[in-house]
Amino acid sequence: MDIADIATREFVEVDANKRLGKVRSIFERENPKGIIVTEDGAYAGVITQKQLVQSHVEDDAKAGAMTRSAPKVGRTDDVREVARVLVEGGTKIAPVFQGEDLWGIVTEDDILAAVLENLDALTIDQIYTEDVITIREDTNVGQVVNLLRKHGISRLPVLDDAESLTGMVTRHDIVDVVVRDMNKATRGDRAGEIERVLDLPVYDVMNSPVETANLDDSVRDAVERMLENDFAGLAVTADDDDSHVVGIVTKTDVLRALTYTEEDHMDVQITNISLLDTISREDIRADISDVADKYQAMQVQHAHVRFHEHKEKLRGTPLIQCQIRLRTNKGQAAGSGEGYGAATAFNVALDKLERNVLELKGVQADEEYRGQLLRKLGEL
Incomplete structure (x- = not known):
């Protein structure tokens, strides 16, 4: 197509x-x-x-x-x-x-709408992001802002004291409440108003109830709900407990699934590739392959490397956060790190990834990767 x-x-x-x-x-x-x-x-x-x-x-x-x-x-x-x-x-x-x-x-929505019928071939458990960051209802807005900025993400599931999902807060929710309250303040009151807004518990600004998807739901059903309601993502919950968050699935996760391949070499996808400085896509693929090859029982089906630039700089070089996520026949493995320049950040994240892979080795995957599903997507 x-x-x-x-x-x-x-x-x-x-x-x-x-x-x-x-x-x-x-x-x-x-x-x-x-x-x-x-x-x-x-x-x-x-x-x-x-x-x-x-x-x-x-x-x-x-x-x-x-x-x-x-x-x-x-x-x-x-x-x-x-x-x-x-x-x-x-x-x-x-x-x-x-x-x-x-x-x-x-x-993004045009593409997802066009391939909707093909997305019956996939289930949420094949594409969702497992290592989700959550917050509590009493987390204040200032802490939420720091988490969103630090991890380069746009949404956070909110849990109560019993670890049950009660809400979702997005970057736009925070912007709306800050600007709304600031517009009410006079010029002289603004400094105090900022502090007041940042001290608000996230319970006061979160969205509730939360739209969720289960691990065995079809990706098509999830995308239909996202398109109909203009959601960028859904919280993923355990099949036997809709209040227990196990991950998150976004439209970007679905787009990423469309790019999966069954080629002999490992498929590596890089988000914000423009931030690469002294390191290349080939270097990244080779280094991740070296880690994967050390553990023969683990077969990597897809690797996603995401770079995020912070405002801080050292001698003109920006502080970069790197997140590496592997989808393997043993489940998901991830590592993250920060450094000045993409190469430094990637190496820190790679070291953390290898340590996490060691812990993953003995974990039995829920289901082996099903290549025929990707072949169906290949009909696009």
Whole structure:
């Protein structure tokens, strides 16, 4: 399936110097799926309606202030390759080009809707993220902000004292409550108001009840619910207990599954690949393969490496967080670490991964990886 079968021409081009107030009015009048931003006539990036709605940047700011980088894709590119581009670019939308000419756009939701029928081939337990970070109802907003920033994530399940799932809080929930309360304060009250908001328990801002998925649910059913309700992800709960969180599944996890291969070499996917400095994709694949090869009983089916840049720098080199996750016939294994530069962060995470693999060796997988399911996806 070529991306031309999925892409849409429902977009509008604007110059980077255009006022955001004008951009917001374009969405109200024309309701495009996205806006392509150009600078001196050349492609510069994208702005989505959801991004604008959830942003509180003033109308007098320029469109360039809201522009996000999104990699170009070709009109005849394969849907699998475009899914990979979106995941590795950390974006939900990409411009579609025919040669040098802008032809349309494609979104994460467009791809998921187009392949929905094929997703019956997968169940949640094959694609979900197992090592989920949770918080308690009395965790304050300031602590939530630090966790979201530290781990480069967008949502956190909330548990009560009995470890039962009671809510979900997202980055956008935090932004909304902070901006709402700040708008009520006068200029002189703002410092105290910030402290008050950051001290709020997350119970006061979380979403409840929470939409969940069970491990044996089909991915198709989960994606249908996400698309219908405009959710980016669902909490994953144990089959016998809907209040016990075992992981999380997101639209990005589904896109990542579309890129899985059955090639002889291990499939490695990198998110935010633009952060790579002195290390290459080939170096990363070789180093992860070296770890996997030490343990013959463990067969790695897929590796995901995610880089996240913090604002802190040392002599101009940014602090990077690296997360490595392996999907194996023995279950999931993960490692994370931080360092100045992608190479340092990756090496710290790799060391942690190997130590975690040692603990995983004796764990019996619930189910061997089923290649025929990926072959069905290969029909796309």
